[in-house]
Amino acid sequence: MGFVWHIAVRYFRSTRADAHIRALSTLTAGGLAVGTAALVLALAALAGFQNLLLEDLARHTPALQIELGGGSVPGSALQGAATTDPVRGLAALAAATNGVAGVQELLYARGWLADGDRPIAVEVLGYEKTPPPWIPVQGEATPGLIVPVSVALRMGLAVGDMVRVVSPRPGLTPVGHQPRTRMLPIDLIYMSDRAEDTDDPVLVPLEQASALFARGDRRLDLTLAPEADPEQVGDFLRQGIDPTVATVTTWRQANRALLFVLRLEKGLVFSAVALIVAVASFALLAALSMVLSSKRAEVGVLAAMGAPPARLQRVFLLLGALLSVGGAGFGGAAGAGLAAFLDRYRVISTPSDVYVVDYVPFLVRGTDVLVVLVVTVLFTAAAAVIGARKASLLHPVEAMRSART
Amino acid sequence: MIAVAGVTKAYQDGAVRRQVLRGVDLVVARGETAAVVGPSGSGKSTLLNILGALDVPDAGSVRVDGVDLTRSRPSALAGFRNRSLGFVFQFHQLLPDFTAIENVMMPGRIAGRPTSSLSAQALTLLDQVGLADRAGAFPQQLSGGERQRIAICRALVLEPAVLLADEPTGNLDSRSGEQVLELLDTLRRRRDTTMVLVTHNPEVAKRCGKVLRLDGGRLKALGE
Numbered sequence: 241m242g243f244v245w246h247i248a249v250r251y252f253r254s255t256r257a258d259a260h261i262r263a264l265s266t267l268t269a270g271g272l273a274v275g276t277a278a279l280v281l282a283l284a285a286l287a288g289f290q291n292l293l294l295e296d297l298a299r300h301t302p303a304l305q306i307e308l309g310g311g312s313v314p315g316s317a318l319q320g321a322a323t324t325d326p327v328r329g330l331a332a333l334a335a336a337t338n339g340v341a342g343v344q345e346l347l348y349a350r351g352w353l354a355d356g357d358r359p360i361a362v363e364v365l366g367y368e369k370t371p372p373p374w375i376p377v378q379g380e381a382t383p384g385l386i387v388p389v390s391v392a393l394r395m396g397l398a399v400g401d402m403v404r405v406v407s408p409r410p411g412l413t414p415v416g417h418q419p420r421t422r423m424l425p426i427d428l429i430y431m432s433d434r435a436e437d438t439d440d441p442v443l444v445p446l447e448q449a450s451a452l453f454a455r456g457d458r459r460l461d462l463t464l465a466p467e468a469d470p471e472q473v474g475d476f477l478r479q480g481i482d483p484t485v486a487t488v489t490t491w492r493q494a495n496r497a498l499l500f501v502l503r504l505e506k507g508l509v510f511s512a513v514a515l516i517v518a519v520a521s522f523a524l525l526a527a528l529s530m531v532l533s534s535k536r537a538e539v540g541v542l543a544a545m546g547a548p549p550a551r552l553q554r555v556f557l558l559l560g561a562l563l564s565v566g567g568a569g570f571g572g573a574a575g576a577g578l579a580a581f582l583d584r585y586r587v588i589s590t591p592s593d594v595y596v597v598d599y600v601p602f603l604v605r606g607t608d609v610l611v612v613l614v615v616t617v618l619f620t621a622a623a624a625v626i627g628a629r630k631a632s633l634l635h636p637v638e639a640m641r642s643a644r645t
Numbered sequence: 646m647i648a649v650a651g652v653t654k655a656y657q658d659g660a661v662r663r664q665v666l667r668g669v670d671l672v673v674a675r676g677e678t679a680a681v682v683g684p685s686g687s688g689k690s691t692l693l694n695i696l697g698a699l700d701v702p703d704a705g706s707v708r709v710d711g712v713d714l715t716r717s718r719p720s721a722l723a724g725f726r727n728r729s730l731g732f733v734f735q736f737h738q739l740l741p742d743f744t745a746i747e748n749v750m751m752p753g754r755i756a757g758r759p760t761s762s763l764s765a766q767a768l769t770l771l772d773q774v775g776l777a778d779r780a781g782a783f784p785q786q787l788s789g790g791e792r793q794r795i796a797i798c799r800a801l802v803l804e805p806a807v808l809l810a811d812e813p814t815g816n817l818d819s820r821s822g823e824q825v826l827e828l829l830d831t832l833r834r835r836r837d838t839t840m841v842l843v844t845h846n847p848e849v850a851k852r853c854g855k856v857l858r859l860d861g862g863r864l865k866a867l868g869e
Binding site: 242253537544545546547551 | 694697699700719720723724725726727728730732734738740741742743751752754755756757799
């Protein structure tokens with residue numbers, strides 16, 4: 241055991257002898273344990289909720305979207321795909337891209353549903369093949385409408401009823417320009433799993449929707465192979481598509497604001513809870529100062545015997561580490577263990593009609609625990625450096641004299 | 646050897662500047678013992694601190710064992726203190742958290758010496774001062790005389806060229822004091838160590854080869 245370890249370990253043991261130093265060192269270890277445990281728990285709770293949210297988001301958001309402007313897409317938009325129908329060309333280009341598992345064309349528009357004389361404004365979503373994954377309806381496309389329960393209730397509709405879909409796009413008739421309309425049956429009524437269901441769309445087969453709303457916002461939703469990276473596939477597609485006509489968006493870009501809020505929330509919670517660790521670090525500084533005060537003469541003797549200031553500084557840095565590592569380590573382990581327990585046995589329940597889950601989920605991530613420990617080390621190291629610097633600045637003669645006065 | 650020339654030292658005491666040393670000259674040959682006597686506050690300890698590289702003079706030069714202490718960097722001085730100097734402090738200044746043998750070994754630990762050989766050396770020294778059986782005792786379990794003998798062992802464990810002792814018998818009864826002086830004399834003869842002792846005690850001074858009196862900041866030889 242070298243000089244620095246030898247002295248630091250002995251001083252660490254001696255902290256048990258003095259009541260004040262013992263109280264302060266216990267406070268330091270306890271504060272760091274509480275702080276790190278609270279940080280790990282808070283991050284685990286946030287990670288648990290955010291993980292559920294992101295899983296939900298991933299279910300409801302395509303990995304990649306190609307958003308098209310309204311109307312026709314000029315052929316020049318496709319820098320490689322030769323086709324007479326530019327939208328189909330984009331879809332073909334996307335489908336041929338490595339990593340893309342499926343392409344679905346969607347059309348968004350505003351229109352009305354009319355049952356007799358009671359038209360109401362609705363969002364219309366034209367789809368092909370199967371309803372998009374965020375609409376809780378299983379199966380293939382139906383020839384009729386798929387209506388959200390909110391709209392069905394307002395209009396008093398049931399499955400099998402015929403309802404008129406009205407488009408603001410006019411059509412020329414013998415009596416002049418008239419809105420385009422089409423009578424379609426209601427095939428399904430779905431209950432949205434979103435908290436706000438006011439904008440849930442009415443699903444219309446793409447062929448019908450295109451005929452009614454030719455200038456709606458059109459979009460291609462891309463499903464990727466499990467191993468494909470949305471960013472890489474997105475970058476590849478952007479190289480082949482004119483950005484003034486169509487834009488390629490990954491699910492992360494589409495949810496940029498939400499992801500930013502999640503990161504911000506995590507950062508703010510982390511900062512607030514980290515204050516406990518900061519306060520514990522002040523206690524560490526106080527404990528080190530008290531140890532130094534009680535060992536002042538001894539430090540002076542060590543300096544007189546030739547211990548260089550840098551090594552005396554290291555003694556107190558190591559002492560600071562010894563005083564804090566137990567608390568931080570115990571707190572980290574206790575926080576992680578408690579989080580795992582709370583998640584495993586779903587101890588904390590939440591009202592399921594308010595939240596997406598009926599318990600508080602916890603997810604302990606190794607990176608989060610590592611960040612907590614790094615932050616704890618930084619705080620305590622800062623406190624220890626201040627305390628240790630005091631030790632290195634002691635003048636041996638003054639220090640030894642202080643013991644006699 | 647020790648060679649001091651024209652050393653001055655003053656302290657600022659509030660608004661008053663106290664001149665403690667006024668052009669001190671001193672030469673102590675290798676293996677020689679010099680006693681510095683003088684009234685309290687005459688600057689004896691200050692002179693000893695300057696000789697021990699614990700304090701720096703305002704002016705003058707100090708050479709100890711071939712090293713100019715006034716021109717060395719603090720880190721170099723720390724190494725020099727560890728390597729070449731042994732200190733015996735007035736109040737023994739043992740480290741209370743360490744046993745007697747650990748206290749004796751401490752300069753060697755600072756120097757990075759291997760523990761096994763250091764331990765053997767410390768035990769030999771403790772045996773020479775009759776304290777081998779007290780090696781595992783903590784300072785608070787030892788008498789004043791035992792503590793001072795351990796402090797001397799600590800000062801000598803690295804066989805320094807120069808030993809500086811500040812009132813080494815100041816807090817001891819006459820019997821313990823005599824033991825300590827005998828020990829210092831024996832060790833000096835055995836190792837040819839240069840010694841400077843600060844003392845109030847004329848009996849202690851008499852046993853030294855050279856006696857110097859510090860008064861009014863000036864050093865005067867009283868006899869050899």
